[in-house]
Amino acid sequence: MKKITIGLLGATAAFSMMMGSVQAGTLDDVKRKGSLTCGVSTGLPGFSNANSKNVWSGLDVDVCRAVAAAVLGDAGKVKYTPLTAKERFTALQSGEIDMLSRNTTWTHTRDTSLGINFAGVNYYDGQGFMVSKNLGVKSATELDGAAVCIQAGTTTELNLADYFRLKGMKYKAVVFDTSDQSVKGFESGRCDVLTSDQSQLYALRIKLANPGNAVVLPEVISKEPLGPVVRQGDDAWFNVVKWSLFAMVNAEELGVTSGNVDSMKSSANPGVKRLLSGDAGKKLGLNSDWGYNIVKQVGNYGEAFERNVGKGSALKIGRGLNALWSKGGLQYAPPIR
Amino acid sequence: MVSIAGITGVILFLEIRDSLYMPPADHGSQKVAPWNDPKVRSVVFQFVALITLGYFFYTIFQNTLANMERRGITTGFAFLGNEAGFGILMSLIPYDETYTYGRTFFVGLLNTVLVAGFGIVLATVIGFIIGVARLSNNWLIAKAAMVYIEVLRNIPLLLQIFFWYFAVLQALPSPRQSIAFGGIFHLNNRGLYFPSPIPEAGFSYVIWTLVVAVIGVIWLRRWARRRQEITGQQFPVVWVSIALIVGAPLLVFALTGAPLAWDHPSLQRFSFGGGGRMIPEFMALLWALTMYTAAFIAEIVRAGIQSVSHGQTEAARALGLRNSPTLRLVIIPQSLRVIIPPLTSQYLNLTKNSSLATAIGYPDLVSVFMGTTLNQTGQAVEIVGMTMAVYLTISLLISMFMNAYNKKIALTER
Ligand SMILES: N[C@@H](CCC(=O)N[C@@H](CS)C(=O)NCC(=O)O)C(=O)O
Numbered sequence: 142m143k144k145i146t147i148g149l150l151g152a153t154a155a156f157s158m159m160m161g162s163v164q165a166g167t168l169d170d171v172k173r174k175g176s177l178t179c180g181v182s183t184g185l186p187g188f189s190n191a192n193s194k195n196v197w198s199g200l201d202v203d204v205c206r207a208v209a210a211a212v213l214g215d216a217g218k219v220k221y222t223p224l225t226a227k228e229r230f231t232a233l234q235s236g237e238i239d240m241l242s243r244n245t246t247w248t249h250t251r252d253t254s255l256g257i258n259f260a261g262v263n264y265y266d267g268q269g270f271m272v273s274k275n276l277g278v279k280s281a282t283e284l285d286g287a288a289v290c291i292q293a294g295t296t297t298e299l300n301l302a303d304y305f306r307l308k309g310m311k312y313k314a315v316v317f318d319t320s321d322q323s324v325k326g327f328e329s330g331r332c333d334v335l336t337s338d339q340s341q342l343y344a345l346r347i348k349l350a351n352p353g354n355a356v357v358l359p360e361v362i363s364k365e366p367l368g369p370v371v372r373q374g375d376d377a378w379f380n381v382v383k384w385s386l387f388a389m390v391n392a393e394e395l396g397v398t399s400g401n402v403d404s405m406k407s408s409a410n411p412g413v414k415r416l417l418s419g420d421a422g423k424k425l426g427l428n429s430d431w432g433y434n435i436v437k438q439v440g441n442y443g444e445a446f447e448r449n450v451g452k453g454s455a456l457k458i459g460r461g462l463n464a465l466w467s468k469g470g471l472q473y474a475p476p477i478r
Numbered sequence: 479m480v481s482i483a484g485i486t487g488v489i490l491f492l493e494i495r496d497s498l499y500m501p502p503a504d505h506g507s508q509k510v511a512p513w514n515d516p517k518v519r520s521v522v523f524q525f526v527a528l529i530t531l532g533y534f535f536y537t538i539f540q541n542t543l544a545n546m547e548r549r550g551i552t553t554g555f556a557f558l559g560n561e562a563g564f565g566i567l568m569s570l571i572p573y574d575e576t577y578t579y580g581r582t583f584f585v586g587l588l589n590t591v592l593v594a595g596f597g598i599v600l601a602t603v604i605g606f607i608i609g610v611a612r613l614s615n616n617w618l619i620a621k622a623a624m625v626y627i628e629v630l631r632n633i634p635l636l637l638q639i640f641f642w643y644f645a646v647l648q649a650l651p652s653p654r655q656s657i658a659f660g661g662i663f664h665l666n667n668r669g670l671y672f673p674s675p676i677p678e679a680g681f682s683y684v685i686w687t688l689v690v691a692v693i694g695v696i697w698l699r700r701w702a703r704r705r706q707e708i709t710g711q712q713f714p715v716v717w718v719s720i721a722l723i724v725g726a727p728l729l730v731f732a733l734t735g736a737p738l739a740w741d742h743p744s745l746q747r748f749s750f751g752g753g754g755r756m757i758p759e760f761m762a763l764l765w766a767l768t769m770y771t772a773a774f775i776a777e778i779v780r781a782g783i784q785s786v787s788h789g790q791t792e793a794a795r796a797l798g799l800r801n802s803p804t805l806r807l808v809i810i811p812q813s814l815r816v817i818i819p820p821l822t823s824q825y826l827n828l829t830k831n832s833s834l835a836t837a838i839g840y841p842d843l844v845s846v847f848m849g850t851t852l853n854q855t856g857q858a859v860e861i862v863g864m865t866m867a868v869y870l871t872i873s874l875l876i877s878m879f880m881n882a883y884n885k886k887i888a889l890t891e892r
Contacts, residue, residue, distance in 0.1 A: 227853055234551065234858075254552035255856040276748075287748045288668060293836070293845065294853030298564045302575040305565075314565045315759070316839045316850065326839070329648035330667050331758070333748045373550040 167239050167371070167378035168212065168426055176218045179205035180238035183223040183319050186344040187450040187458075188244050188264075197221045201242040203445040204263055204369050206438065207385045208240065211422075211431040216438035225319050227294035230255050233372060240382055241370040244341060246296045260382040262368040263442075264450075265462040265471050267361035268300045269339035271346065274354050276333060281360040285310040290323040290332035292316070297337055300363040324348055327355075338365045343456045381425050388432045390474035391416055392441035394465055399440040402433060415477045432477075442472060542859060557855045558583070564850055566841050568757055579851050586846035587868060593764050593842065594829040594872070600768040601828060602821075605775025610805070612780045623776065630773035636834055638770055643762035643838040650758075653749040664743060664750060667758065671743040674754035680737035687730040688723070695719045759840035763832065771828045778820045782813035814887050822880040826873050833869075843868060 171177050181189035181201055189199040197219075206216035222238050233241045234256055244266075245251075247259040272278045281304075291297050293316045305312045315332050317323040324345050327335040335342065339361060346352045369386065371379050392398070395413050397405050406417055415421055422431040439445060446463060450456045464470025512518045546553050558580035565575055570588040573581060611623040630638070648667055651657065656666040664671040702713040731738075743753030786809050794804040835842035836849055843865060852861045 227849055230853070230856060231858055234549075250854070251856070253550075256546070256549040256551035286746055286751065293839075293849045298850060299854065302564050306575055312565065314567055316567070316841070316845065318836055318839075318849075322837075322839075325644060326648070329644070330652045331648055374548075 167375050168381055171212055171239055175213065176220050177205060177209045177212065177240070178220045178222060178238045179208075180222045180224045180229055180232050180241040180243055181205070182243045183225055183321070185244060185320060185341060186347055187340070187454055187456045188344065189221075189223075189242070191221070191223075198449065200264060200445055200449040201244060201367075201369075203389075203439050203449065204242045204382075204386055205240070207389055207435045208369075208382055210434040210438045211385045211388070211425075211427055212381060214428065214430070214434050216434070225294070226292050227318065229294075230257065233257060233370060236372070239371075239378075244338060244367045245370055246338075246365045247368055248296060256373045257370050258373050258379055260369045260371055260379060261386045262366040262471075263386055264340060264367045266338040266340050266365035266367055268297055268336060268363040268365060269342050269361055270358040271327070271335045271337075271342045271355050272333060272358060273327075273330075274356050278333075278358070281358050281362070282308060282310075284312065284334060286312070287333040288313040288315055288331065289334045289336055290315050290317065290326045291336055292320055292323050293318055295337070296363070296365065301336055304362045320345060321348075338367070340450065340456075340458060343458055344450075347455050377426055381427065384421075384425055384477075385431075385435060387474035388416060388435050388477070389439070389442040389445065390465070390472050391477055392432070392436045393443040393472075394467065394474070397436050397441060398444055399437055402436045406433070412477070421477050546859065552855075552857060553860070554857075555860055557857055557860075560855075562851065562854070564854065566846055567839070568760065568841055579855060582851050583843075583847050583864065586841060586843035589841050589846070590829075590832055590835075590843040590868075591872070593760065593767070593835070593840070594832045596764055597767040597771065597828050597832065598825050600764070601771040601775055601824070604768060604772035605824075606779050608772060608776035609779025609783070612776060613783060627773045627776050630769055631777075635766065635770050635831055636837060639762060639766040639834055639838060642766050643758065647758040647762050653745065656745075656750075662742075666749075668749045668755075669758050670756040670761065671750045672754050672756075673740040673742045674752075676739045676741055678737040678739055680734040683734050684727050684731045684737075688727045691722045691726045695722055698722075757840075759835070759838050762838055763835050763840045767828055767831060770831075771824055774824050774827075775821060778817055778824065779813075782817035783809055785816045786812045811887070815884075815889065818880060818884045818887070822877060822884075825876050825880065829872055829876065830869060 179202075181197065181199075184190050185199070187199055189197060189201040191197050202219075202221070205219045205221070209219045210216040222232065224232050224238075224241075224243060229241055229243055229245065230251070232238050240260075241257075242263075244264070245259075246266075247262065251257065252259055270281050270284070272284075278284065284305075285308075289301060289312050291301060291314055298314065298316070301312065301314065315323075315326055317326060320337075320341070323335060323337075326332055328349060335345065335355075337345065339357065342357050346355050346357070349355055369382055371382050391412075395410065395416060397413060397416065402417065405413055408414065408417075416432040417436070418429055418433070420429065422429040425431065440448070443460075443465075446460065447453045450458045451460065460468070460470060462471050464472065466473040543553050559578055561575075562577055562579050562582050563575050566573055566582065566585055568589060569585045570592065571581075571584060573585050608623045608626055611619050612627065614620045614623070650665060650667040653664075653666045653668055656664040656671075658664050662673060698718060699715055702715045706712055741753050743750040743755070790808055790812065791804060794808045799807065832842060833844040836845040839845065848861055848865045852858055855861070
């Protein structure tokens, strides 16, 4: 199935490139379609995961919803396309999706050679290791000779090789297509270690039959800035996605929440005014209530964080690097003015 | 683009028209203007069609590259020389992270060839046995073969691969609780571990003896056949061959003082180390491909055998042949002519199906090269193109080989 999909995507990509069709801007496309097609993961609790009623939720999903709220005035008008790590860039390049929001690491190669642009960082992450408790391993430096489950087409594959080479250790990589398969491989004992971005390890751990049996090791071996991605060469759309994310972060900084946004509308704070009304929207090709819609329907960055991966969720991840810059973290959005 | 398609269309039309309204072949001494000569015309049109087609593909190719360039997507084959930087679970040639992307292509290719090659041999053997069993007079054997065929060819292959991998092989005990066979083989959920041989000085004699024995056997068979044709006397070729090929090297092995050491796998911190190892991904994929394809081959074999008329069996009986020689010398050779062409397609299917490897992480060409390498470099068009070319080449090679074999066994009228 996966293979067929990727083949089809590849063919579409090649075909659309052959034709060299000059697509209309994605912004106009989305407005015309009346819905946003957003590429997400095949299922990663906290980031993008569908429940039994096929309702998607997560931190990455909230970025899609924010963009839909800004462009269409309705955060619900999103069509989700689940993609494995291998399929995601082809799907974006071929125009199958309007944007990609799927725990994707911003790297130099991806940014410069795939014809894509990263529109910011919605989660600062780093790669970690998870092992089963009864192995008695306390540190990643004890992993010499271990079999490691990883997912194909991720930065994880490369970091792993670098780390083990640096430490002079050997490993055996067992590479799967989806995270479900790697989790299965880990659970059945095919591998001693499951490695991925640390946040994802916590997310995958709750998928285990017995989460208490697995521990996440303290080492973080890489930088994984995760963020939404758009096609290169469509600057208007790039701006819309970028500023939808910035609006969420700015809203948190300004103390605007989904609960108080209506009363905040009459705030005297000029920053709040520029976020919720004013002509910032027009300059993006959107309505002036774009910021209001985002905060009202999706919430600010902090709300989305706590709801999906923080205290309000099963993952219970602390803000850490993802706190606002003013609170010792890295989340920092350029001002709306 | 449209104009090219138009021109191609017109040419095709003219060609078809020409071939339909071909004037009678014999013009006698009548002189025809070259543009009216059907021979000249057809050559010219075919030539023009070829050029147009070539130009068509060239334009597509150039267009694709230009458009990708414009969209900021890197193109070209330079990436093949860059360091890969990722590890591969299993490789038949030396490989580690410091080798190039080009090398990953060959690692994947060889893994594909390995599983497809073993799969074809095993599926053929099992398929033949089951196909013959299906026609057995023994009710139980015939029904068992039928159940095998109906069950295996009606369950999607991917499910069967998952079954062998996740339900059977992953359910094996962990390395610490391995199932040991006489302390030599160890089977666990990391694979099958076995001692690997380390040749010592003098082992080359054994190899050379084997080579000489094989050549000897080939010569012996020719001689025996010629003798039988001339004198009618039979020679126990099979037994003598086995004795030569197995016995002679063993004798030399013993005489040179058993110059072979074994590297036994031993339990280490996480799993076994040393020795040889067959990974579960390989076993599951090979087994699933074999069992699945064997079911189809069995049906082909059955059809082939049934296509040989019963009169042949009766004739063989009348000559005094027993059951087994009748099958071996009369039925099978004739049924092969019916069996080979569809068997070829099964071989092709098996090879192409081996790309389902990615589902369980067996590092075949699709998983390694079209998977990881493609994702690390992003050069989809080049990599997908190379991968397709490989499958096409393998398929054409199999077809060529099988067609040649088919020709060889075809009925030669005397
Ligand atoms: N951030 C890394 C890794 C992303 C990734 O794919 N992680 C896995 C975690 S095992 C995942 O999200 N899988 C979910 C899926 O397959 O849909 C990257 O961009 O390469």
